[in-house]
Amino acid sequence: MPRIPGQIDVAKTEAILDAAIEVIGQRGLSAPMEAIARHAGVSKQTVYNHYGCKAELVRALMARRVELITAPLRMPGAEENPQAALEAYARSILETVNGASSYSVMRVVIQGAGEMPEVAHEVFEAGPRHARRQLAAFLETETRLGRLQVEDFDQAAEFFSGMVLGHAQLRALLCLPADKTQAQFDDLAREAAKRFLKAYGP
Template structure:
């Protein structure tokens, strides 16, 4: 069955973003858009039609990543089961941090941030900052429903992220092997959610 135009556009978008992750991970933040287009199997103009600049492309990459990481906060029943939602969110965060292939792009972004500060700004705002704000919004909803008692939602979101990430993020950025197994990370996510719920219990 042939795909409709909207499906074709979406397929090209995903191909471009997937190619950008690979090419930028291999060649750095200054990788030319032509190389991304070749890897995606599209023309350079097609890439620019979708994303007018490298900064816009990186913002789209980060938005897609954040959508995947924060998905547990939007799952049906998440609001009714905040402990489970926070645990699932923590697992999602850890999966991104400890999977070297997915996190290699963040390393090259950091390396190239001095030369391309506008791109670095887009990455931060669409990535870490957006994820924290979505978590803060979730905590606000839970507080309004009486399941949590949080006064500073942004601060609490930062606390939870710090509990989950710990030194794992730094080890990943330094290309050091993980100190924990997948099972241990799962237990960490569960413990972080439990302690957070206890700390902010109404």
């Protein structure tokens, strides 16, 4: 069947992004696109057809991660049960931070930020800032529905994310092992959601 013009080849896209995580995580931001293409089993031109430059590729990595992290905020019934949605979102953040290779790209971006500021900017915009905006939008919806009383949505989103991440993010960036069990992380997510709603409840 002929390919529809403009249609995205999902399989190749995922292969390229998975390869980028591995290659950039091991070799840093200076890793050539050719190495990423070889690891993905595609041509270098295919990588450039999908992503015109390294900054766009890293931005796509962050965007994919944010979609996974923020998925609990878009699940059916999330608006009706903000505590469950926020708890699931918190668990999603912690799972990402404590994943074996989840923070490898973030670490190398920080290391190379001075030499490649455009990539660092793309990572921040597509990663942390975009995630905060989605959480802020969720809080705005909950406030409009009368389930929360939030005046500054961005600030509240920042507060909640800070409550959840704590030292876990710093330990991950420093390649230190997690200092909590999975059960303790689940408790942290539950407690953060409960205390946040107590502070911002109607």
